[in-house]
Amino acid sequence: MDWVRIVLVGPQEPMNxxxxxxxxxxxxxxxLYVVNPSPRVGPPWAKEAYWLAVHAEEVLDRAVVVGSLGEALADVQLVVATTGRPREVYPAPVVPxxxxxxxxxxxEGEAALVxxxxxxxxxxxxxELAHVIGTVLTAPEQPSLNLAQAVAIFAYELFKAVQGGARPAREELAEVAALEAFFQDLGRYLLEIGFTDRNRFPYAMRRLRRxxxxxxxxxxExxxxxxxxxxxxxxxxxxxx
Structure with missing residues (x-):
């Protein structure tokens, strides 16, 4: 599954x-791509990270550290973001x-799980950079997952699907940079024609993104x-x- 990258934004705990x-x-x-990690995490990666990376030290050694999520998504065609927090309006379709x-x-190209x-x-x-937003059904009394737990669930589902059969017919999707350029043009256009105002602009754009x-x-296209x-x-x- 070398076309899939895992992207962690702002991790704060080395053991995670x-x-x-x-x-x-x-x-x-x-x-593995790491965006703006806490100084406690690294780089260089804290020894606590290696304690938990049993037989996976190479993943840490080869991890790419970047300063922004946009950099981590360079050349990516499909972005799956993950969330456990309810939002008023999601900017992309939400799926389990x-x-x-x-x-x-x-x-067809690179994919990222964020x-x-x-x-x-x-x-x-x-x-807003995601094409799809993934969620995990949890008990309402304790809805939040540990970071590594969340990664494990999504990684397992992907691994199971890959092991289960041939990869389906692939689609060539627009890369993140091209989509963001389009959304910039669209946002400017909406304001120019009076479709929305500055106060409701973020809400309107999230719905149009979706x-x-x-x-x-x-x-x-x-x-x-x-x-x-x-x-x-x-x-x-x-x-x-």
């Missing part, structure tokens, strides 16, 4: 990092962990949509002139 590496090794994953492999296995901080998970802005993510846009927005803005400028 080591336990994540071990869980990855258990289920055939080896590519058992359905995540169906999305990952269809991606996990947030131990204390509060991923921010709304970070979730609509377009459901469509699983290809590179050509994103290019066409951006061309449509640019031409529309050009024609409005001619009319106003």
């Amino acid at each position: 990092l080591g336990a994540v590496a071990r869980a990855m090794r258990n289920f055939g994953l080896s590519r 962990a058992s359905e995540v492999p169906g999305h990952v296995l269809r991606a 996990f947030g901080r131990e204390t509060f998970g991923l921010t709304n802005e970070e979730l 609509i377009f993510h459901k469509a699983r846009l290809t590179p050509g 994103v290019q066409m949509l951006r061309g449509l927005l640019h031409q529309s803005r050009y024609q409005m400028g001619k009319r106003d002139g």
Whole structure:
């Protein structure tokens, strides 16, 4: 499963990092990206991380450290973010962990599973980079999972799907950078035509993101949509002139 990367955003506990590496090794994953880890974590990785990374020290040694989630998602076609926190509006379709492999296995290019901080998970802005949002059903009395537990559940579901049969027909999806450029164009356009105002803009964009993510846009489709927005803005400028 070398086309799949695990991305940890802001991990705060060294032992969680080591336990994540071990869980990855258990289920055939080896590519770990770490975004802005706590100084307690590293790099260089704290000895506590290696204590928990039983037979998975190589995963830690080869981990890529970056300064932003955008860097961690460079060249990625499919982003699955994970959350256990209820939100008013999610910016992407929400599916249980058992359905995540169906999305990952269809991606023609790189895929990333993104996990947030131990204390509060991923921010709304970070979730907006996801094509799909995965959740785990838990007891309401104790809904939050340990970081390594969450990684293990999603990694297991993916490993089980890969072991269970052939990879389904793949789709070429637009990469994260291309989608974000489109959403920037769309957001500017919405404000220019008065579709929404500054106060309701984040809410409107989250709903529109979810609509377009459901469509699983290809590179050509994103290019066409951006061309449509640019031409529309050009024609409005001619009319106003």
